[in-house]
Amino acid sequence: MIEAELKACVQTPEETLRRLDERAVGRAEVYQDTYYDTAEGALEARDEELRVRTVHGADATRTVLTYKGPPVDEGSGSKPEHETSVEDAQAVHALLRGLGYVPAVVFEKRCRNYAFEARGRQMLATLVRVPELDGTFLELETLVEEKELQGALHDIREVLVELGIGADDFTREQYTAAVRARRAGVTDREKNA
Template identity: 70%
Template structure:
């Protein structure tokens, strides 16, 4: 299946996304299930950087993700550029499916990148349309972090980010998520903090 995150007529596409802590996971899940049945998946993520930490220092990300679902396992290579919206953390994203993740890990190491962190996310994904946009809502639990999170995203051109984020906020409001619940905390940072505690 081709990725929906790619170059579009030579312009960057942006993952317009908001993330929030969920105070009522059961209630939010029930509201999502009314829209569309959820898809349980386990993500195993490995993040890479150059030895000097140049990607992290410039707010970029390089990740290999393997997704284990009920019917299949797939892997993707993702590059995220520096955020274009500080309040939400939305970034340009380029992602492609890979058939052999071990080969990709070997290629990245061969190019001089080093794995900086690997961890697991337990997700329940919901694909639906809202405000005329294809949306993906994901309920997330990271075993090493307390609490449940929700991410709602849509892929847009760079000139549509603010309008798209308003539509994402509306979806979150309909799910019972308030502005006070929003967070830009990165899972990577939270996992590192927990491991160093």
């Protein structure tokens, strides 16, 4: 399956939150993300991702292991995604290290998730704050077969407009790259120069 997804910088978080609350009941969760790679950075070089995510919610904590392949759509960055629940997070971290992978970047995302149906598709909207980064972000995604990708991205864009997102708000910058740049002391001005 392809994770058809678009991400945007939110200019008016309170308004976007209000519009999301009109669509569904949100659930607050904190993600602890560890992205793994080879010591040489082979996965990053191919634009692939290998992640262990532990999700802390109000009622439970769960962990998922995710692999995302290279993008199948350059405009959105949408990727094939394979994900599975993990019973023992520490065992999976040990397993990946034992296979020679190393933690490439570790960070926290504070999220409010909204699951709803729109345009005949099951969608997940996630309002995101990463403590190390400035701003609030909105991710909107749905899982589709590759042949449905362009139609799904069209539907996602329409829903994002309904949520108050403008054409100039879209971004393909990955949190991993932004967190690394922030930790390296690179300012937004230097990144965009």
